[in-house]
Amino acid sequence: MSLCMPEPDAGVLARRREIVAAMRAIVPGEGVIDHPDGLRAYEADGLTAYRQPPLVVVLPETTEQVARVLAWCHANRVKVVPRGAGTSLSGGALPLADGVLLGLSKLNRILDIDYADRIAVVQPGVTNLAITRAVEEQGFYYAPDPSSQIACSIGGNVAENAGGVHCLKYGLTTNNVLGVELVTIEGEVLRLGGRGLESAGLDLLGLVVGSEGLLGVVTEVTVRILPRPQTARALLIGFAEIETAGQCVAEVIAAGIIPAGMEMMDRAAIHAAEAFVHAGYPLDVEALLIVELDGPEGECAHLIGEIEAIARSNGAVSIRASASDAERASFWAGRKAAFPAAGRISPDYYCMDGTIPRRRLPDVLRRMGVLSEQYGLRVINVFHAGDGNLHPMILYDANQPGELETAEAFGADILRLCVEVGGVLTGEHGVGVEKRDLMPVMFSPVDLAQQQRVKCAFDPELLLNPGKMFPELHRCAELGRMHVHGGAVPFPELPRF
Amino acid sequence: MLRPADITQLCEIIAGSGGPFRLRGGGSKDAIGSPTDAAVIDMRGFAGVVDYDPPELVLTVRAGTPLAEIQALVAGEGQMLAFEPFDHAALLGGTPGLATIGGVIASGVAGPARLSRGAARDHLLGFTGVSGRGERFVAGAKVVKNVTGYDLPKLITGSWGRLVAITELTLKVLPAPRARTTLLARGLDPVAAAAAMARAMGSAAEVSAAAHLPAWEGGAVTALRLDGFPASIRARAETLHRLIDGLEPLEDDAPLWDAVRDAAPLPRDKPLWRIIVPGRNAPALIAALPGAEWLFDWAGGLVWLASDADPQAIRIAAANAGGHAMLIRADAAMRAAVPALHPQPAPLAALETKVRRAFDPAGLFETGRF
């Protein structure tokens, strides 16, 4: 693999038995795993190109155990990598050879549901979908819906600020979380936010959401739940050109409509999905839009009419409006199966996650096509069209020598392109190890140093999930002294990963 | 007063030997917090729109731009700042029109629609600013969906000038609703009002704002607002009628919502508190503070309270209700004695201090105001 992680600490590796024993004293029974076979189950997250068995896996069952594990690791200078369900696509939960892998999966209870205040209080290991399952009988749901929602944990969603197809209208995780219980690396248990709409002082809750396990371990989450809309309907619209599809999206929004979801697929993705699930997608189009509306029946009907008119005026070659929930589900079936569909036409695929200003879409797709030819790898595109979040999937074969590296280089070029046109490296999957070394493409050394100083306020010894998010590990004392002038890199002698 | 014209000057001022500095936009919220004689840095030199592309839902402006100017600009495109920011002139007394967008963000201002559409923090996508180290830096981005790096835009929203001098902001804008209707229930007591608002919020009616005023034009009113397309408002109003008895439409609803936002019905000669609680606890909170005058916004999640009771008692009552109380309006002597922000538990306060030092190691932005 072409990834470089911080050099394991030989002293810590040598103390492995002592560390395992200390963990067993805190978490009894099967909650501590140190057998190589057991460790292998945790060696990767959803970014499977990178693997590293951890020093030991610890699966606490209470906040108190989490606090004691962290306090011990802090006192003994042992690194800790938190892990939820391990579905991260950016390597956020990639273990360290000299680090404890702290799995939160056993903290999996729903603690309280309050329909009057429309909140649910849950432990971090509860899956995203389980929250909706717990409240749907009363007509409620939890809005952020990552495609991994059957598996991913709410703790991981908080750490990654996960999104989903409905986040244009309903927001990302951060817009739907009211409070967390956070255990610091020192083992202190803090409450950030609560059940009210605002927290009292600095918005540390807003900072912790999306912090990728670098600031603390989340042991409880209070989320907002929403009443289920009365109806949902979808449109499936085919276009002969990407440009007109993009123009249609812009005009829908300019007309004052924020659909519940608005997804686009390119020709390659349409064909891959159709071959896989037979969703009934038109195959003679360059771009397919799925637009979902929700709300009262009259509102959906009215908006469907407006969007059909906009689509027609942009030369849509096919338009279908769902007449039943089953038909709506069939519109989504291909989009939702985009990942396995990619897996079916290629031994491996690498999913990217940049965001661009929407108006740049045709240009970006054209240049992506050029890159695809240069690198000799195919790419298929699905994206959250409403917010410009692209998910190009690069198809490759890891068994061909050098192809993984080629795919990585191609992916990096795509992300550089996203930043060049005014966008960002990641819209929802997080930086992790995957985009860590690209951070300087988007941020100056001063910007990055400022972010790292925030890290130092929480974890001055850099014990929590080191090697993620930042391309360099500055010691906190250095960051305090460091001044950057004219954008020049300070400490050029410092080792980079 | 220092008035930098550009970032270079701002960096020089902050990196120079002066301080502490009070960062100031239009000064519309000068009357919040302990009086301080710290040197003022006037941020209004950073003015003007940098980029606005309505279909992208993104607006980049310099921080010293007047809020009113931005609201007029986006309204011209049929859009809005969805968190309903407002000028504090009515609340605090003073000249209307002074509030700047930088001040709005730094103090986390949001109106009644915050209940359904999110707060200022939910609409700030990115910023440029100068830290207490005198360094210019950026965070966040100029697109609506981004998780690259820490979400510092959230952290600086509502930080009251204690982390960074914000020079430029990128905000998410949204289409403005085509129509709006308010339905009123009359004569409910606080418990019944909170229950009615919870029922409405728990229904598919998508209520955008919910408030209860115990004394509005002669009696208690509970107000539920619907925003959106006309056809959909009609359908959602029917949903509410089925749920709550005796609802009647309110013809001209702007005065009511302005009054809620500005806490206008509450007496001006008593200290004014802004108390955040879980909505269901709002009735218990006011029951614990007899003699106070109050109104509920955000379906009870925000209690505006005017009372000359012991500040400590008010804060204890707020904490007992699962919330916290900010002192918004009081005479200078009281503001000098009572911290505006609700004190945090010690471990959290210690962490906050470390976070502030991460931006401002020498405490240049610590003016004693908060």
Ligand SMILES: Cc1cc2nc3c(=O)[nH]c(=O)nc-3n(C[C@H](O)[C@H](O)[C@H](O)COP(=O)(O)OP(=O)(O)OC[C@H]3O[C@@H](n4cnc5c(N)ncnc54)[C@H](O)[C@@H]3O)c2cc1C
């Ligand atoms: C098929 C597939 C589809 C996906 N679709 C989407 C999508 O639509 N939208 C989207 O946003 N993402 C998507 N993802 C990515 C992933 O599911 C999300 O990032 C998810 O939030 C990760 O949750 P997890 O529980 O698996 O966390 P993990 O992968 O275990 O960990 C992710 C990060 O969170 C940290 N972490 C985990 N739990 C905690 C905790 N309790 N406290 C502190 N830190 C913690 C870890 O250290 C790591 O940095 C998808 C992934 C897959 C495999």
